[in-house]
Amino acid sequence: MSTQKTLFDKVWDSHVVHQIQNGPDVLFIDRHMIHEVTSPVAFLGLKNRGIGVLYNQRTFATADHNTPTINQHLPVEDPLSANQLKALEENSKEHGISYWGLGHSKNGIVHVVGPEYGITQPGATIVCGDSHTSTHGAFGAIAFGIGTSEVEMVLATQCIMQPKPKRMRININGKLGVGVTPKDVALFIISRLTTSGATGYFVEYAGEIFRNMSMEGRMTVCNLSIEMGARGGMIAPDEKTFDYIKEREFTPKGAAWDKAMAYWSTLYTDEDAIFDKELNFDGSLIEPMITYGTNPGMGMGISNDIPKASALQGGVATYEKSLKYMDFQEGESVKGKPIDFVFLGSCTNGRIEDFRAFSSIVKGRKKAENVTAWLVPGSHKVEAAIREEGILDILTEAGFELREPGCSACLAMNEDKIPPGKLAVSTSNRNFEGRQGPGSRTILASPLVAAAAAVTGKVTDPRELMEIQMA
Amino acid sequence: MAYDKFNILTSTGVPLPIENVDTDQIIPARFLKATERKGFGDNLFRDWRYHQDDSPKTDFVLNNPKYKGKILVGGKNFGSGSSREHAAWAVYDYGFRCVVSSFFADIFRNNCLNIGVLPVQVSADFLQKIFAAIEEDPQTELVVDLHKQLITLTTTGESESFDINDYKKNNMLNGFDDIDYLLNIKNDIEAFAKNTPL
Ligand code: SF4
Numbered sequence: 110m111s112t113q114k115t116l117f118d119k120v121w122d123s124h125v126v127h128q129i130q131n132g133p134d135v136l137f138i139d140r141h142m143i144h145e146v147t148s149p150v151a152f153l154g155l156k157n158r159g160i161g162v163l164y165n166q167r168t169f170a171t172a173d174h175n176t177p178t179i180n181q182h183l184p185v186e187d188p189l190s191a192n193q194l195k196a197l198e199e200n201s202k203e204h205g206i207s208y209w210g211l212g213h214s215k216n217g218i219v220h221v222v223g224p225e226y227g228i229t230q231p232g233a234t235i236v237c238g239d240s241h242t243s244t245h246g247a248f249g250a251i252a253f254g255i256g257t258s259e260v261e262m263v264l265a266t267q268c269i270m271q272p273k274p275k276r277m278r279i280n281i282n283g284k285l286g287v288g289v290t291p292k293d294v295a296l297f298i299i300s301r302l303t304t305s306g307a308t309g310y311f312v313e314y315a316g317e318i319f320r321n322m323s324m325e326g327r328m329t330v331c332n333l334s335i336e337m338g339a340r341g342g343m344i345a346p347d348e349k350t351f352d353y354i355k356e357r358e359f360t361p362k363g364a365a366w367d368k369a370m371a372y373w374s375t376l377y378t379d380e381d382a383i384f385d386k387e388l389n390f391d392g393s394l395i396e397p398m399i400t401y402g403t404n405p406g407m408g409m410g411i412s413n414d415i416p417k418a419s420a421l422q423g424g425v426a427t428y429e430k431s432l433k434y435m436d437f438q439e440g441e442s443v444k445g446k447p448i449d450f451v452f453l454g455s456c457t458n459g460r461i462e463d464f465r466a467f468s469s470i471v472k473g474r475k476k477a478e479n480v481t482a483w484l485v486p487g488s489h490k491v492e493a494a495i496r497e498e499g500i501l502d503i504l505t506e507a508g509f510e511l512r513e514p515g516c517s518a519c520l521a522m523n524e525d526k527i528p529p530g531k532l533a534v535s536t537s538n539r540n541f542e543g544r545q546g547p548g549s550r551t552i553l554a555s556p557l558v559a560a561a562a563a564v565t566g567k568v569t570d571p572r573e574l575m576e577i578q579m580a
Numbered sequence: 581m582a583y584d585k586f587n588i589l590t591s592t593g594v595p596l597p598i599e600n601v602d603t604d605q606i607i608p609a610r611f612l613k614a615t616e617r618k619g620f621g622d623n624l625f626r627d628w629r630y631h632q633d634d635s636p637k638t639d640f641v642l643n644n645p646k647y648k649g650k651i652l653v654g655g656k657n658f659g660s661g662s663s664r665e666h667a668a669w670a671v672y673d674y675g676f677r678c679v680v681s682s683f684f685a686d687i688f689r690n691n692c693l694n695i696g697v698l699p700v701q702v703s704a705d706f707l708q709k710i711f712a713a714i715e716e717d718p719q720t721e722l723v724v725d726l727h728k729q730l731i732t733l734t735t736t737g738e739s740e741s742f743d744i745n746d747y748k749k750n751n752m753l754n755g756f757d758d759i760d761y762l763l764n765i766k767n768d769i770e771a772f773a774k775n776t777p778l
Pocket of ligand 1: 173174216219220239241250341455456457515516519520537
C-alpha cells in the first residue's frame with residue numbers, strides 16, 4: 110500500500126483517538142461551534158446524565174438561525190425564538206462557553222464568524238450542528254455538520270464517532286468566464302453529481318480554478334459540498350489561506366504561529382496519493398448558473414432550457430412533482446421570468462465579496478419596483494465593511510435597504526419568509542419545497558445573478574448588464 | 581440518552597415513493613423552535629400533510645387510514661439536506677422505528693442510528709418490490725431482523741440482507757449510546773487532548 114496520503118487522510122488520521130474494529134473511529138474535535146437551534150436538547154442531555162462540558166474553551170456559541178434581521182436592539186417578539194435564544198445564553202454562561210449573542214459586536218452566522226475571528230484554522234477538526242459546517246474546509250480543515258446527539262457527545266467528550274468517509278477529488282482547471290463566480294462553480298458541480306453523487310465521500314477541490322479563488326470564494330464552494338451529499342469538502346491551505354488568518358483573534362501568535370505554520374505547510378495531498386473517486390471538469394465551460402427545481406442538483410447554465418423529463422434516467426415522477434411545484438414547464442427557458450423576491454445573504458453568499466459583486470451590478474441602476482429585496486450581511490463585521498467600503502451608499506442610491514446579520518430567509522425560521530407562490534432569486538443554498546417559507550419558490554444563483562434580477566425584475570443573465578457597463 | 585432496544589420488528593409499512601425526500605419536508609424549519617425533544621411527530625411532513633389552514637391533505641399517505649405501521653418506506657436519497665436531528669426525532673415521535681430506502685443521506689442516517697431508529701438500505705429492486713407489495717395489499721408485513729441483518733417481505737418470503745457496522749448493531753441491540761462508550765475511554769481522550777493545543 111502506498112504511504113502517500115491525501116490532505117484529508119493527513120488531517121483525519123492525526124485526530125483519531127481510538128479505532129473500533131468494524132465500527133467508527135473516535136475522532137478528536139479541535140473546535141466546536143454551537144447555535145440556538147440544535148444545542149438546547151444537547152445541554153438537556155448533559156444535565157440528565159449529570160455531567161458537564163469537558164473542554165469549554167473549545168466550544169463557541171453564536172445566535173443566528175432564529176434571530177430577527179431588523180430591530181435587533183428590541184426584545185425578540187416570537188416567544189419560542191426568544192426562549193431558544195435565552196437557552197443558548199444561559200447554557201453558555203453555565204458552562205463557561207464564549208457566547209456571541211444578539212447585539213454582540215462579533216455576532217453573525219456561525220460559518221461566517223468562525224473564519225472571521227480565526228476560530229477556523231488549517232488542519233483542524235471542526236464540527237457544528239449545521240450541515241454547512243463544510244464551509245470551514247476552505248482553510249484545509251476537516252469540518253462537517255452533526256446532529257444534536259453528536260453535539261452532546263462533543264460537549265461531553267470533545268470527540269465524535271464516525272466511520273471514515275471515502276475520498277473524492279474534484280479537479281477543475283481552465284479559466285472562469287466573465288460573470289462566473291465560485292457559486293456558479295459549485296452549482297455546476299452539484300448539477301453534474303446530483304444531490305447524492307458525493308454521499309459517503311469527503312471531497313478535496315483541486316486545480317487552477319480553486320487556487321485562483323479568494324478565500325471567500327473557497328468558502329462558498331466548500332459550503333455547498335453538503336448539497337451533493339458529501340460529508341464535507343476541503344482545499345489545501347496556501348499563502349492566501351495563511352494571509353487571511355494571520356493576526357485574527359483566535360489564531361496563534363509569535364512562536365506558536367511559526368510552529369503552526371510548520372505543520373500547516375505539510376497539509377497537501379501527496380503526489381501519488383490515491384482517491385476512491387476522481388472527477389475532472391473544464392472551468393471555461395461553466396456559465397452563470399440557476400436552479401429550476403426543488404433541490405440544488407436541478408441546476409443549469411442560465412442560457413439553457415429546463416431539461417425534458419424524457420432525458421432522465423428514472424425518477425420521472427419526482428421530477429415532474431418538482432417542476433409542478435415551481436410552476437415551470439420542461440423545455441422552457443427560465444430567463445426572462447418575472448420574480449418577486451431577491452435574497453442576498455446566508456453562509457453561502459453573505460460575505461463582503463458577495464456584497465461587492467452585488468453592488469457592482471446595481472451601481473447606477475434602480476431596484477425594480479416588483480421586487481422585494483432582502484440584503485442580509487453574514488455578520489456585523491461584514492456589515493461594517495459594507496459601510497466602510499461605500500457599498501451601502503451604492504445600495505441606498507439604487508433603492509435597497511440593508512438588514513441586520515443572521516441566517517434570515519436561508520431557512521426562514523424568523524420573520525423573513527417568502528410568501529406562498531412567490532418566486533425568489535436567492536444566493537443561499539437550498540431550494541427545497543418551502544425552505545424559504547411555506548409554498549415559496551426558490552431559484553438559487555450567484556450574487557451577480559441576484560443583482561441582475563433585482564434591477565430588472567426578472568431572471569436575467571448578469572453578463573448582459575456587465576456588457577452595458579463595459580461599453 | 582439511552583433508547584429502546586431493537587431486535588426484530590414485524591410491521592406493516594407506510595409507503596412514500598418519492599426521491600430526495602429532504603429534511604425540510606420531514607420537518608420544516610419553523611417547527612425547530614423547541615428547547616426540548618417533544619411533540620415533533622405532530623409536524624412530521626407538515627407541509628405535505630396539511631394545507632396552510634391546517635386541514636389535512638387527504639391524498640397524503642399519512643392521512644390515509646389504509647396505511648399504518650412502524651416502518652416508513654421512502655424513495656432513493658432519503659433524508660438529504662440539513663443536519664437537524666429533529667427530522668429523526670419527528671420520524672421516531674410519530675411512531676416509526678425503522679426507515680427503509682435504497683439510499684440514505686449520511687447525516688440523517690447517523691442521526692437515526694443515534695436515537696434508535698434503524699435505517700435499512702435495500703437494493704433499488706427490492707425497494708420496488710416492497711412498494712408494489714404494499715400497494716397491492718397495505719396489510720403486507722415486513723420483518724426487520726437486526727440480529728440477522730435481514731429484511732423480509734412476508735407475502736412472498738423474499739428477503740435481502742442489509743449492512744450495519746458491528747459497533748452500531750451492538751448499540752441498537754442493547755440500547756447503548758455513543759456517549760456511554762466515550763465516557764469509558766475518557767482517559768485516552770484526556771491524554772490526546774494534552775498533546776493537541778487549542
Ligand atoms: S445561513 Fe442557512 S445554511 Fe447557513 S448556517 Fe444559517 S441556516 Fe444554515
